[in-house]
Amino acid sequence: MRSITKEFPGVKALSDVSLSVRAGEIHAICGENGAGKSTLMKVLSGVYPYGTYEGEIVFEGEEVRFKDIKQSEQAGIVIIHQELALIPELSITENLFLGNEPGKFGVIDWTSAQLRAQDLLARVGLADDPDTQIKNIGVGKQQLVEIAKALHKDVKLLILDEPTAALNENDSQHLLDLIVGLKAKGISSIIISHKLNEIEQIADEITIIRDGKTIE
Ligand SMILES: Nc1ncnc2c1ncn2[C@@H]1O[C@H](COP(=O)(O)OP(=O)(O)O)[C@@H](O)[C@H]1O
Ligand SMILES: [Mg+2]
Secondary structure (H helix, E strand, O other): OEEEEEEEOOEEEEEEEOOOOOOOOEEEEEOOOOOOHHHHHHHHOOOOOOOOOEEEEEEOOEEEOOOOHHHHHHHOEEEEOOOOOOOOOOEHHHHHHOOOOOEEOOEEOHHHHHHHHHHHHHHHOOOOOOOOEHHHOOHHHHHHHHHHHHHHOOOOEEEEEOOOOOOOHHHHHHHHHHHHHHHHOOOEEEEEOOOHHHHHHHOOEEEEEEOOEEOO
16 A cells, blocks of 8 residues: 555545555554554455545555455455444354355355355354354354455455454454464455554564554
8 A cells, every 4th residue: 555645524544654565474553543544444445445545555566446345355355344244133154155145146055155154164263053143153253254254255365453352362362373374375464453462473564553644
């Protein structure tokens, strides 16, 4: 990301921020509340589309101009927001494939969906019955469903916005181990975190943002 500037009415959230992430690395972003971390990641993932920010984004050697999240996901960038975007009343499997159902011509093939779900859930280490409603599993497991969902989309760069903020120590450690495991399979991650012990444990590089500017 080169010289990204993003303004909201009355607020300059980002001012000339640059961020460089190499393929295969785990890159931590830290900084105080309100520093602009989430905004930067929303620019990267097309939540704020091309034309609503200044600056340039280059992904895999080419300039990208995402007009929405769908486009960034097609390129292999998936963001998991701080407020998870799962639907509480639906099952794990239904949430996994929401909007990306396996099947043809709009007809969902539930047999292959269930096999695919088993495979994806095994990859994130979630052993619960895939028919369980999301509201009946804890936030740590919901986070794993989000990652399984990203794997279903063939993620290359996974963005996690404060993923462990609401997790207990065990769930946090499982998540961090998973991120390191994904790295071994070639999936890069950007993780926003305030927890320096976590960053020290898994990050290859760290970018610090303060007041909408890159510090270091
Ligand atoms: N949708 C929005 N509308 C207006 N102001 C926003 C919006 N999103 C973020 N901001 C402002 O931009 C700044 C950066 O916010 P944010 O990126 O959420 O920071 P961080 O994630 O580092 O806590 C803050 O001053 C925040 O109030
Ligand atoms: Mg934030």
